[in-house]
Amino acid sequence: MDRISRIFxxxxxxxFVLVMVVPFIWMxxxxxxxxxxxxxxxxRLLPTDPETGRLSVTLNNYREVMAQLPFGRMFLNSLFVAIVATLFNLFFNTLAAYAFARINFPFKEKIFGFMLASLMIPFYVIMIPLVYITKNLGMYDSxxxxxxxxxxxxxxxxLIRQFIIGIPIELEEAATLDGCSRFGIFWHVIIPLSKPVLAVVGIFTFMFNWNNFTWPLVLxxxxxxxxxxxxxxxxxxxxGSKYHLLLAGATITIIPMVIIFLIMQKYIIKGMTMGAVKG
Amino acid sequence: MKFASLLRQKKFREGLAGYLFVLPLLLYFAIFVLIPILISFYYSFTDWTMRSTPHFVSFRNYAELLFNKQKQPYFWPSLLVTVKYIILRVPVGLALSLFLALLLNSRIRGENFFKLCYFIPMITSVIAIAALWKWLYDPVTGFINQSLALAQMTQHNWLNEVGTALPAIAAMSVWQGAGYGMIIFLAGLKGIPEELYEAARIDGANAWQQFWNITLPLLRPVTFFLLVTSIIGSFQVFDQIYVLTSGLGSPEHSTFVYILNLFNQAFRYYRMGLACAMSYILFVIILVITWIQFKFVPQSYD
Structure with missing residues (x-):
């Protein structure tokens, strides 16, 4: 490629870096x-004093927004919900994925196919009954x-099942010969070997729950x-338009996810294509 | 005794183990997916309010939505607004994603750094993004109008004018979603064999001809995948419009999208049965879109 088009x-x-990133810095x-x-x-890019041009920073907006809504508490709630939901997802989904990948049981393919078909159904179809059921289970507003x-x-x-299918079965056979139970194999062989896919699933589940709005809104x-x-x-x-409060609140909401993203970026980018191109 | 002898059979033990492993998922699926699907379907034929006992009304909810313009003046308009939103959001979004992917695919240094930057809007909460853009769109102190003032161009009260509110929200969503499409396109681009381009160059094809005759046709499966998923996603746009218009779809219902109507029927007017009917109409629409994809689009993504 010639030099001019490279520069272009x-x-x-x-x-585009400016377009995508600078708004966050402004915020x-x-x-x-x-x-x-x-x-x-x-x-303004930096919080400077308009007259002197020196940095002038205040935490007053944060204090004010925390006086309006319990942002500290909300932060902990978000963290709790996202972490617990992620742990549940990782454990139970992998448990089922392992069975669908490796254990023979009656109606396995039919059950799995039926469940996959349900993915076509939009969340809004089940949203209202879900509120009703959650209420009846005593979990409304909790x-x-x-x-x-x-x-x-x-x-x-x-996703996890697809990954487990790719793990060489010899490893499990060796563990069986060593007297490992089914659950032992799952816990000591499958979970450690599935780390790459679990990282992807974990980070996406966390992100989904951290950012979820509709479900908390109705519950x-x-x-x-x-x-x-x-x-x-x-x-x-x-x-409405109290931007000094909105922007402080938005910053509190965004920063944890951005930090996690910068640490786990590799998995996030991998996860985006996982379901799409191979699915 | 019989159970004990069964337990000794390897096949039975294997099957039992399998069911024990999937039991939590089966329970979850039954309670939080299957039963809600069925309840929703049944209640779409009732006058359920969540507080009263539902009465069976057969197709009255569906008929009211589809044909009664007095009682449901916004059903068809909200569908139209949603289609408008899709038209504003999807093609521009795909084009921008493709453009970014092509830039990134030209063997440049720092590919990961750029990817990272384009991704940040993607991973952040759409509510926080809406708060940020509300400020940027502010008629007086917002960046956009201030820039337009500097350039001596017409300013708008972006989120409060009938003509600009929906495009403004669509633009925000394009900005937020560009990184996702980019990464999918990029995966597609990396899958195109380099030899094809070499052969084309030997035949004297220029960059534009290569793009038009090799890149685009070979990206077709990826493009259709993104097209369908983003149409389905945009059909269900809700969060950002809810918070930017306080749930009203203002101004003058110009941003009153389908799900906002559904949400209001359910949680403002407590017409749960009617809202369930709306959700099944949505499902049928999405089924049709998906069916079109399976019918007309090549299925191999390799």
Missing amino acids: IYLCLCA ASASLRQPEDLYSHGV LWGLIIPVCMSVYNVF ITSQDKFTLPLGLGMLMTQS
Whole structure:
């Protein structure tokens, strides 16, 4: 490729970096500025004083938003829901995936096919009965109500099963000869060997639950059970254009996910193509 | 005794083990997937409100939605708004994703860094994104209008004008979703054998001809996959519109999409039966879209 088109490609790529990333920097920077400054001047890359140009940072917006809604509590709620739902998903989905991949039992293929077919059904078809069932199980307006109805996923079972099928069966046969039980094989052989797919499934389940809005919206009514997206959504519908609050709340919501993403990026990018191109 | 002798048979033990392993999933599936699907279907033929005992009303919910313009003035308009949203969101989104993937596929250094950057909007909460963009769209202090003022171009009250609200929300979603399509296209591009391009170059094809005659046709399965999944996804757009319009689909119902209507029927007016009927109409629409994909699109993704 000649030099000019190479330069052109780099320019485009860098321009898109600005488009994709700079709004987040504006947001974080704005959340640290004085509200008066924020409303009289537009976006700025760094939280500087408009007159002197020096850095001037305040945490007042965060204090104010935490006085309006219990953001600390919401943070812990989100963390609890996302972590517990992820652990449940990893354990039970892998358990089932292993059986579908390796154990022969009657109607196996039929059950699996039937479950896969259910993936076509949009969430909104089951949303209303799900509220009703969760209510009847005594989990309405509770954190467990956010966890249990999403504690497993047929789609994840499918992904993990595909991976387990690819594991050489000799490893399990060796373990059987050593006197390992079925569950022993699952726990000591299959789970360690499935780490790559479990990392992908785990991170996506965490992300889904951390960011989920619709389900908390229909299930949760009391403030001390809010998750971060739900609280932020309520803030948006109620206090309209108080951007100094919205941006502080959005920053609190976004930062943990971005940190996790930067640590686990490899798995996230792999996971995106997993279901799509191979599926 | 009989059970004990059964237990000694290897085949029976294997089957039992299998069922024990899938038991949690089976229970979960029955309670949180299968029963809700059936309940939803049954209640779509009732006047259920979640508090009252449901009465069977046969097809009245469906008939009201589809034909009664007095009682359901927004059913058809909300479908139209949703289709408009799809038209605004999907083609631009696909084109942008493809463009980014092509840029990244030209053997440049720092590919991972760029990927990382384009991905950040993708992994963040759509509510936080909506909060951020609400500020950018603000008529007075927002970045977009301030830039337009600098360039001496017409400014808009983006989220509050009938003509601009839906495109503004679609633009936000395009921005957020570009990274996903990019990564799928990139996987497709990496699967195209280099020899094809070499052969084309020997035949004297220029870059544009190579793109048009090799890249695009070979990307067809990936493109259709993305097309169908993003149409289905956009059909169910809800979160960002709910928080940006306080659940109203304002201004003047110009952003009143299908799911917002469903949500309001269920949780504002407590017409659960009617909302269930709406959800099944949605399901049929999605089935048709999926059927079209299976019918007309090559299935091999390798």
